[in-house]
Amino acid sequence: MDSQHRVGKAARLMRKGSVRDAQKVSKLQRSLNNNEETSRTQSVQTRLNDKSLAPSPIVTLVVGAEARLFAAHEDVLCQSPFFERVIRSNFTDAQNRRISLPDEEPEVFSGILEYLYKGDYYPRLLHNKQRNSWELEDSLPRRVTPQTSPTINDSPKFGGGRAGQTPQTPAAVEATVFLSGIGQHILRDTAIYCAADRFGLEELKRLALRKQGLQAGIDVGTILRSAQYCYANTPDSDSRLRAHYLALIIRCRKTFKRSGTMQAEMEKCGSDNVYGEGSGKLFFDLFVAMCNHLDDVIDASNARTPKTI
Incomplete structure (x- = not known):
């Protein structure tokens, strides 16, 4: 009898303990839930009051x-x-x-603001899925494949700083912009690139350089003015846009030689040139690049026997 009483009492105590434990867990859970809800409410209120x-x-x-x-x-x-x-x-x-x-130039700065809001500026860079190539918005006609670099046009009727248009390759819309500070037209993408460098927008610099590579039908004078502007408005450490112009001039050296514009710009260098030291640096770098190119040609043709060029 005593043993049965002890067993029954122990069972009742265990049951009571289980109830108390369950009640404690329930209270603890409610407390945690209330604290979590309070924390969320305070967090929401803090964010609502946050001025940011x-x-x-x-x-x-x-x-x-x-x-x-x-x-x-x-x-x-x-x-x-x-x-x-x-x-x-x-x-x-x-x-x-x-x-x-x-x-700053208002026409150029409007492109900077457009990029900050939209991630691009007019004309936009579009991907042609059929040809798997990049094109500029509103380039005419659409059927022409964009060039990998600006096409040189040294015909007199394409002068005056405006982007020209050849029968084979059209110029993209808004290829040049007039800068009142220097009183001349230059490539708009070059002006955007230089402004992006001043404002610390590296992605915009890459975008502008890529767009400039799609321009076509640009006359020699505009390219030389744009190259001099680039040298006058970028640091000596720039290795992208400056190298782009050097490679373009070397690749199209026969066209530049025929136009006579190169000689005229070199003669103005250091005198009444609006680009100051930028012109001198451009032509010196061009001389060094031409020498390196000539050395590479000689080494590739015959590494053993020197040749007279």
Whole structure:
């Protein structure tokens, strides 16, 4: 009898303990759930109160000598290290969000803003799936395959700094842009590249270089002016756009020689040239590149017997 009583008592205690344990677990679970819900509520409230989720402030940009006005969102501009640095350091007054860029060209800067908002600028880079090649938007006619580098056109009727059009290969839309600072037309992609370098936009530099490689029907004068502008507005460490121009001139050296434009530009170098030291650096690098090219030709033709060129 005593043993049965002890067994029954032990069973009741175990059952009571199980109930208490279950109740403790239930209370603990409810407590955890309440804490989690409170934490989520506080987190949501914190995010709602966070100013970073508020609409990005508008920044006014005064561009060029004529002080043309542009407007852009602050967070969009901050994709550029240049603008992020200016905004973080200068905008102490929330009411006066204005950046002056007197040395920039409005036509070029509009392309910079378009890229910051859309990831590209007009004319856009389009992929032709049928030919598995890249083309520029609105290039005419569509059936012509884009060139791998600007096509030289030294005919007199294609002068004046505008992109010309040969019967075989058309020029893409908006190939050149007039820069009031130098009073000349240059390739728009070169101007975009140089501006992207100033604003720290490496992806835009790659895009501009790729687009320039698809241009066609460009006259010799425009290419030389664009090359000199490139040298005057990029650091000596630049190894992409500068090399692109050197390779283009060497590859089309017969055309440049016939045009007479090269000689005229070299004679102006260092005198009344608007590009300053950029012209001298261009022609010196071109001389070195030509010498290296000549050495490569000699070595490839006959490494043992020297030849007179």
